[in-house]
Amino acid sequence: MRKVHIVGVGMVRIDRYYDKGYMQLIRDAAVSAFNDVKSYEPEAIVVGNMLSSTLYNQDSLAALALDAIGFRGLGGLKVEAACGSGGHAVIVGYSLVASGLYDQVMVVGVEKMSDYPTSTITSALAQAANAEYEYIYGVSFPALNALIMRLYMLKYEARREDMALWPVRMHEYGSRNPYAQLRNRITIEDVINSPIVSDPIRLMDSAPIGDGAAVIILSSEDVARKLSDTPVEIAGVGLGSDGLDLSSREELLNPISIKRAAEKAFRMSKLTPSDIDVAEIHDAFTITALLSIEGLGFADLGESWKLVKDGRFAVGDKPSVNLSGGLKARGHPVGATGVYQIAEIAMQLRGDFPGVKLDKAEKGLAMNTGGVGTLTSVVILKR
Amino acid sequence: MRKVHIVGVGMVRIDRYYDKGYMQLIRDAAVSAFNDVKSYEPEAIVVGNMLSSTLYNQDSLAALALDAIGFRGLGGLKVEAACGSGGHAVIVGYSLVASGLYDQVMVVGVEKMSDYPTSTITSALAQAANAEYEYIYGVSFPALNALIMRLYMLKYEARREDMALWPVRMHEYGSRNPYAQLRNRITIEDVINSPIVSDPIRLMDSAPIGDGAAVIILSSEDVARKLSDTPVEIAGVGLGSDGLDLSSREELLNPISIKRAAEKAFRMSKLTPSDIDVAEIHDAFTITALLSIEGLGFADLGESWKLVKDGRFAVGDKPSVNLSGGLKARGHPVGATGVYQIAEIAMQLRGDFPGVKLDKAEKGLAMNTGGVGTLTSVVILKR
Numbered sequence: 001m002r003k004v005h006i007v008g009v010g011m012v013r014i015d016r017y018y019d020k021g022y023m024q025l026i027r028d029a030a031v032s033a034f035n036d037v038k039s040y041e042p043e044a045i046v047v048g049n050m051l052s053s054t055l056y057n058q059d060s061l062a063a064l065a066l067d068a069i070g071f072r073g074l075g076g077l078k079v080e081a082a083c084g085s086g087g088h089a090v091i092v093g094y095s096l097v098a099s100g101l102y103d104q105v106m107v108v109g110v111e112k113m114s115d116y117p118t119s120t121i122t123s124a125l126a127q128a129a130n131a132e133y134e135y136i137y138g139v140s141f142p143a144l145n146a147l148i149m150r151l152y153m154l155k156y157e158a159r160r161e162d163m164a165l166w167p168v169r170m171h172e173y174g175s176r177n178p179y180a181q182l183r184n185r186i187t188i189e190d191v192i193n194s195p196i197v198s199d200p201i202r203l204m205d206s207a208p209i210g211d212g213a214a215v216i217i218l219s220s221e222d223v224a225r226k227l228s229d230t231p232v233e234i235a236g237v238g239l240g241s242d243g244l245d246l247s248s249r250e251e252l253l254n255p256i257s258i259k260r261a262a263e264k265a266f267r268m269s270k271l272t273p274s275d276i277d278v279a280e281i282h283d284a285f286t287i288t289a290l291l292s293i294e295g296l297g298f299a300d301l302g303e304s305w306k307l308v309k310d311g312r313f314a315v316g317d318k319p320s321v322n323l324s325g326g327l328k329a330r331g332h333p334v335g336a337t338g339v340y341q342i343a344e345i346a347m348q349l350r351g352d353f354p355g356v357k358l359d360k361a362e363k364g365l366a367m368n369t370g371g372v373g374t375l376t377s378v379v380i381l382k383r
Numbered sequence: 384m385r386k387v388h389i390v391g392v393g394m395v396r397i398d399r400y401y402d403k404g405y406m407q408l409i410r411d412a413a414v415s416a417f418n419d420v421k422s423y424e425p426e427a428i429v430v431g432n433m434l435s436s437t438l439y440n441q442d443s444l445a446a447l448a449l450d451a452i453g454f455r456g457l458g459g460l461k462v463e464a465a466c467g468s469g470g471h472a473v474i475v476g477y478s479l480v481a482s483g484l485y486d487q488v489m490v491v492g493v494e495k496m497s498d499y500p501t502s503t504i505t506s507a508l509a510q511a512a513n514a515e516y517e518y519i520y521g522v523s524f525p526a527l528n529a530l531i532m533r534l535y536m537l538k539y540e541a542r543r544e545d546m547a548l549w550p551v552r553m554h555e556y557g558s559r560n561p562y563a564q565l566r567n568r569i570t571i572e573d574v575i576n577s578p579i580v581s582d583p584i585r586l587m588d589s590a591p592i593g594d595g596a597a598v599i600i601l602s603s604e605d606v607a608r609k610l611s612d613t614p615v616e617i618a619g620v621g622l623g624s625d626g627l628d629l630s631s632r633e634e635l636l637n638p639i640s641i642k643r644a645a646e647k648a649f650r651m652s653k654l655t656p657s658d659i660d661v662a663e664i665h666d667a668f669t670i671t672a673l674l675s676i677e678g679l680g681f682a683d684l685g686e687s688w689k690l691v692k693d694g695r696f697a698v699g700d701k702p703s704v705n706l707s708g709g710l711k712a713r714g715h716p717v718g719a720t721g722v723y724q725i726a727e728i729a730m731q732l733r734g735d736f737p738g739v740k741l742d743k744a745e746k747g748l749a750m751n752t753g754g755v756g757t758l759t760s761v762v763i764l765k766r
Contacts, residue, residue, distance in 0.1 A: 001483035021515065044622055053436040053463070058514040060465045063627035063757045073643045075622025076758055077471040080436070080461040082443045088460040092475055098482035100384035101620065101651075131441040132404065237484065239427055239458025244446040260456045268484075374446045375459055 004097045006381065007228035008037035008217035009343035014181040014210040014331030016114035022052065022061070023068035025213035026110050030069045033106075033215035037227045040217060042106040044075035044096055048089030049110055049335035050082055050370075054124045056112065065108050075102070082128035083284060084370030085109070086214070086338025087377030091237045093218050103220045109339025110213040121209055125334070128371040130245035142206065142285070144372050146198035148252050149287035153200065155253065156302040160200065164191035165308050166286045167204050167328050173315070174329025177355030181210045181331030205286040207332035214339040216346070232346040235363075236271065236380035238264025244374055253302070257376040258295025258369065265365075265378040273297035276319040276380075277361035278348045280341035282369045283326040292367055293321065296378070315356050319365070323348065323356040338368030342379050349383045387480045388607035388614035389764065391420035391600035392726035397564040397593040397714030399497035405435065405444070406451035408596035409493050413452045416489075416598035420610045423600060425489040427458035427479055431472030432493055432718035433465055433753075437507045439495065448491050458485070465511035466667060467753030468492070469597070469721025470760030474620045476601050486603045492722030493596040504592055508717070511754040513628035525589065525668070527755050529581035531635050532670035536583065538636065539685040543583065547574035548691050549669045550587050550711050556698070557712025560738030564593045564714030588669040595716035597723040615729040618746075619654065619763035621647025627757055636685070640759040641678025641752065648748070648761040656680035659702040659763075660744040661731045663724035665752045666709045675750055676704065679761070698739050702748070706731065706739040721751030725762050732766045
């Protein structure tokens with residue numbers, strides 16, 4: 001298996017860009033990535049995106065991305081795994097290089113969500129659920145997660161104020177990340193008193209709606225040093241899944257798709273959860289953060305909320321989790337999020353992440369999931 | 384680079400399945416593929432599809448596919464490159480195996496188009512064009528191809544009856560393919576007198592609207608013989624692109640995306656166009672067939688229509704092209720088509736294609752494109 005390195009990353013601040021379309025966002029992120037490498041000559045592009053077909057009548061997004069950055073003739077395709085599209089796109093990019101097909105591949109994560117009212121976005125996001133058994137009955141994506149959050153709190157006797165600790169921490173970190181969409185600090189009371197989205201999920205338990213684009217340039221080992229003085233190796237990758245509709249799952253609080261993806265990535269990297277210095281995990285809702293931590297093996301089932309309460313996973317702990325502010329505060333332009341996460345971990349390992357960072361991190365992990373933990377990717381990086 | 388083999392294929396007849404959804408079509412094709420191998424244990428699934436988000440509010444199609452065939456926990460993702468999604472999905476599947484990530488990967492191409500009126504489908508297919516510069520002005524996908532057909536006929540002095548030869552031949556082959564949607568024979572007069580879709584494209588120049596699913600099981604070389612007595616090697620793959628909107632292209636009759644994809648696949652396989660015994664090419668419209676033949680290097684630019692008129696590319700010629708009946712008669716369930724093509728070529732090389740077939744074919748090629756030759760994949764197979 002050829003080793004694959006991340007040689008350049010770029011991103012735009014996540015925001016509501018009413019004046020920018022896909023092309024402008026992709027171009028801005030790509031220019032930032034090109035400025036991060038010594039030279040570049042990508043041979044193919046992989047785009048992670050969820051909503052362009054539904055919201056903008058735009059398929060062939062890979063061709064649009066190539067037009068945006070002025071490249072002609074390159075190979076291109078889009079990867080979709082709902083809100084997990086970005087992480088899956090990076091793994092496809094990884095495979096295109098590791099297989100020997102290409103020496104340099106560009107991965108773009110991009111999403112536009114701001115141009116539509118929230119009801120339209122909520123409806124589009126529900127496409128991550130089963131259309132025939134869930135979507136057409138009007139269930140929303142927050143509602144599906146609310147069922148799980150309620151079950152979690154009941155089974156593990158977690159109180160509402162315990163569950164509020166995560167978003168408070170995320171906003172603290174987000175306030176120091178120049179790429180974050182939300183940079184205001186919040187309190188436990190702010191979370192508990194915020195409007196109900198779908199009981200028990202409140203607005204401050206939920207990732208915001210925003211636009212963003214992030215770019216990662218991947219290369220084979222033999223050219224990595226020519227392109228970057230600080231290449232970051234992709235040491236392990238893994239994919240996993242669970243039943244699409246919740247009614248088909250064996251156990252709602254056992255995140256098997258995250259477990260499967262993590263097992264594969266850890267086995268490949270010959271690392272264990274205790275080796276990881278820094279991680280970015282998928283916390284579209286507070287409950288998602290807890291199940292992600294448990295699925296990745298950073299905590300036993302039902303234990304993560306207690307560890308968060310004890311101050312675990314904060315900056316300086318091993319692992320330090322979501323120093324970017326996570327989906328909650330950095331933002332969650334759905335199909336782009338996984339690419340942001342992996343770019344952030346690469347910057348943490350290089351030591352140049354411009355927000356809350358570790359002094360010395362050698363091994364990092366990014367985990368992104370589409371649906372209610374339905375299609376999961378895990379990527380492990382090391383210096 | 385690890386060698387990758389096709390060890391099993393399965394498909395359903397392309398038709399208008401008003402009584403079957405995605406899950407039923409995928410299951411039927413998968414069962415057929417499972418019956419084609421000695422054993423199977425796929426570790427990941429790649430789904431090629433264009434329209435599920437737009438028409439059926441269904442993202443996370445990879446998870447739906449896994450539910451359909453009763454697998455849990457596997458990796459899964461969807462690949463989209465408009466009408467070229469299927470071929471791109473096979474190349475992603477190839478990479479997942481060639482990279483060493485997985486030993487067995489299942490690729491599914493699936494599309495449902497029959498449940499909606501033609502106007503809805505025409506609108507959805509136009510998403511393969513540029514949404515901002517083409518789609519919103521009401522241009523249809525046939526209209527974009529009609530511009531190119533008109534230019535081709537003018538520049539190369541091809542007459543309407545010359546252009547009718549291709550669909551006549553495709554219906555002849557389709558009539559003998561049990562998986563083909565259209566199995567009626569037609570004449571030059573039928574083509575010329577069929578209703579105008581977008582002048583000069585007539586109904587009989589156009590692929591039909593239909594539903595279908597095809598499945599390919601890929602494996603690494605070391606397990607291929609355990610799974611199949613007749614594995615077919617993937618000897619070369621390539622991707623290419625051209626500008627998304629036609630107004631941005633340098634030359635409308637020079638199919639650079641097909642050329643780039645073909646160059647890459649031929650270089651990798653160490654073969655040339657003259658080595659190919661049998662090919663399946665993308666003929667969504669008659670003009671697409673001609674540009675595909677030229678882009679692949681089977682004819683010089685502007686020459687393919689004359690060669691077709693001379694009887695070239697018919698069964699027994701080298702290469703024999705579209706013995707399935709092509710998109711025109713076998714059918715074109717858009718995101719599934721590329722998987723059908725590659726399955727058909729694998730069967731031709733194995734000698735068990737149930738329609739028009741060659742006595743002895745050793746090297747085959749499948750070419751699939753999304754948009755107006757925008758995102759192209761080429762896959763070369765050999766026994």
